[in-house]
Amino acid sequence: MSDNVAVEQEAGGGRRGRADRGGGAAARRAARSGGGPGTQLTYIKRQIPLYEVLGEEGLALIEANADTVLQEIGIEFRDDAEALALWKEAGADIKGERVRFPKGLPRSLLKTAPPVYTQHARNPARSVEIGGKGTVFAPVYGPPFVRDLDGNRRYATIEDFRNFVKLAYMAPSIHHSGGTVCEPVDVPVNKRHLDMVYSHIKYSDKPFMGSVTAPERAEDTVAMAKIVFGDDFVENNTVLTSLINANSPMVFDETMLGALKVYARHNQACIVTPFILAGAMSPVTVAGTLTQVLAEVLAGAAFTQLIRPGAPVLFGTFASSISMQSGAPTFGTPEPSLVSYGAAQLARRLGLPFRTGGSLCASKIPDAQAAYESANTLNSTILAGTNFVLHSAGWLEGGLASCYEKFMMDVDQLGMSQKFAEGVDLSENGQAMEAIRQVGPGSHYLGCDHTQANFQTAFYRSSIADNNSYEQWQAEGEKSASQRANELARRWLESYEAPYLDPAIDEALTDFIAGKKNSMPDAFT
């Protein structure tokens, strides 16, 4: 790629300069039109304490049990001779595809994994720190369906994909463009990843995720990232964070291992996540689920360090329970919250960044069920100290549908979480003693100097909530939250302006995609 140097310089220029201005202009224009998204916020740097459900005794017990699982039961690495060879070389016991680990081996391998890493965005102002006191919100990932703005539930298209990237780009408290914000089912399955990665680069300047559905698609993602960031930059930094699910219980399969190896080799981050519907894929108890989650993460995350010591890797969990009546997944219930809190503690003890949660729900529509379940999930996600939050916005139907209205409502909740995470201001202004003196008993604070001075920033201002009187709400058409969210999504999409992308990079990307697409026939399964 002879144009790579030029591309890299342009990308750098774009990242420091015009890209940022483009976003700012879009935000200002949207703000002028009313109900605009407002100022972009950087990722959350939590100033609040953590909530921890387990004490030392419980944590030590679960860790010892996970070690037992790894030693005695082991984990299967399927259809991947290289993985088995690497584990054998590292000292593990291999029988068929079953890998059993000497006590302490995975933990010892993980000492090279960074507790915090930077994922670079093409706009440096949008780069994020993943780990430590950082919390990064990324949108919904994976749904084949959308619930659209006309109230239809239908297969998702690339147009929907672009729309969700645009909305996430505009949302002040979404810090990351995510990955498969919906499945663009209208694009052939073997070419889809090209359009998805391109959309993240073209329509947003926030960091994004890579394709994991085949090793060659992961390679394509890395190649496209190199067009944007330059070869050397990509090899020596992290510009992709991608989702590697364990096939629970206790299996990693060929597809996930293939993608993991590509990303780790290029120093790109993997989120090793046991995808758990407790009661089906893990024991029906919280402690049992945490034990299995820890064992699976230890094996999968340590494997990244066999590929490339120092490659960033996250401790992921996706925790749901199943309905013991129907077998259907349930969300926002007490047990997944307990799992998330406990897993976050285990991750911190392991020194790995932690991913869980989001705005999960089982509801088919953006109604009260959706909101209760999402709020319960998001509250535990924040207080657990989660570093990377997938499915932060738009998730409906247990992840089968990306919903525009839900997306907008969740974005509002993310803003609240971000404000909450600032904690209590104990400055002299925060203490407000002069205001108390000025007002005194029996008066009110509405017009006092302190209130006037803090008017704009004092309280979080919801973009969705209607706090007016019943009569005014009635006069304005008795709209529900989802109706207001619908209107807001339309306004945002109308006012969207793409961030600056250097035309040379854009052309290199479209050339790369065209070449790849021409090299293979369409596949739809």
Added chain:
Amino acid sequence: MSDNVAVEQEAGGGRRGRADRGGGAAARRAARSGGGPGTQLTYIKRQIPLYEVLGEEGLALIEANADTVLQEIGIEFRDDAEALALWKEAGADIKGERVRFPKGLPRSLLKTAPPVYTQHARNPARSVEIGGKGTVFAPVYGPPFVRDLDGNRRYATIEDFRNFVKLAYMAPSIHHSGGTVCEPVDVPVNKRHLDMVYSHIKYSDKPFMGSVTAPERAEDTVAMAKIVFGDDFVENNTVLTSLINANSPMVFDETMLGALKVYARHNQACIVTPFILAGAMSPVTVAGTLTQVLAEVLAGAAFTQLIRPGAPVLFGTFASSISMQSGAPTFGTPEPSLVSYGAAQLARRLGLPFRTGGSLCASKIPDAQAAYESANTLNSTILAGTNFVLHSAGWLEGGLASCYEKFMMDVDQLGMSQKFAEGVDLSENGQAMEAIRQVGPGSHYLGCDHTQANFQTAFYRSSIADNNSYEQWQAEGEKSASQRANELARRWLESYEAPYLDPAIDEALTDFIAGKKNSMPDAFT
């Protein structure tokens, strides 16, 4: 009252015997009819840690500032010469109605207030411990309107009042019958309290709250409690917990002081609660609001100990922010959560039981806004370690309306909170190592012994959520959560059976009410 001894014995008998059986039969009947409320749970004994937003430094700062407010600005005790005389005698500085407190006086007076007390119910199985690790859920309090099961928003009636008492009686995770579950606007205002207190006694066997709208209505409440529990029992125990709001900023008025004095004199519990819309009734910051709340509670709660040392008193907060655009109250936003967490810490340091929170929202309908806001409030309420939770269920429109559908949805969430508060089971069964061994890699846990053995109790089972497939949900009529809640409320009300009440007590109560009602003309304002 010459029949008091007999009444007391009967009440005792009823409390230990038939009352409990009556409730059990109603629950079983409802359960058989499908969607019944299930087994009554006792109040929550939290087995989870507390979440605390403030460190020692912040707490000490707010406490010092509150002391300054009490010393330098003071609190007004209005239209109550007795209160001023008592404060003067206790060593406070009185100027007009303004009371300024020597440093440490309120704290010192509060040393006689119990950190935990038992509020007795007429069914001893429903008595609650308020304080410590206990959390007690009580329903919505105060709305003049209802949103009924036909979707109408209208003035509340005594029939609505009885219905909410019945629903709270049946709800497994509502531990307290509450007080003004709605305002029965069809009953004259000066006689309303008699019908309200009677309804709590007649249609429920859970503990309840007393009237605070006039001293004589508080006296009537105590008199009715004595008919149920006996004179001596009431004087030496606590059978009422009642709500005394400060008139913030920094005022207690005649009405509230009058009711407080009645209850404290009879050893009944008062919840001293600054009713705060921050930005109007307190400073526009969290730390400033906490300072004023603490000062007001210190003054009001200490006053109960001037009336009767040892009388139970709670540290209450009702925290909302106002919209800086419209002045309307907002709920479920970050700032009130921070206030609740901080106030809970201040209450613990003061050694008083703590009241806040519930399922608060500003929405006019039981939609996603209502649910997000309520869930945010309830999550902070639980994790703060709140002991008495008012407005746990049914609150809508910033407290202007009691909503049947919202009530049922909130009850479901209360059940989740109660399950969450059990924490993580670390027993051998909870660890589930045998299950992990039995299942092994690549299989599933659906049919394994451990799952079968824990099938019934493993996961919280929602009474409202639809977790089925989209297709099944569609086939069942595409119902929203509020529609399902509507159906559930109707089923519960149909299957309601009153708990046993001794006929002699019932007659004594109705005689008392008739005598009182005949002694005065109807008043409607």
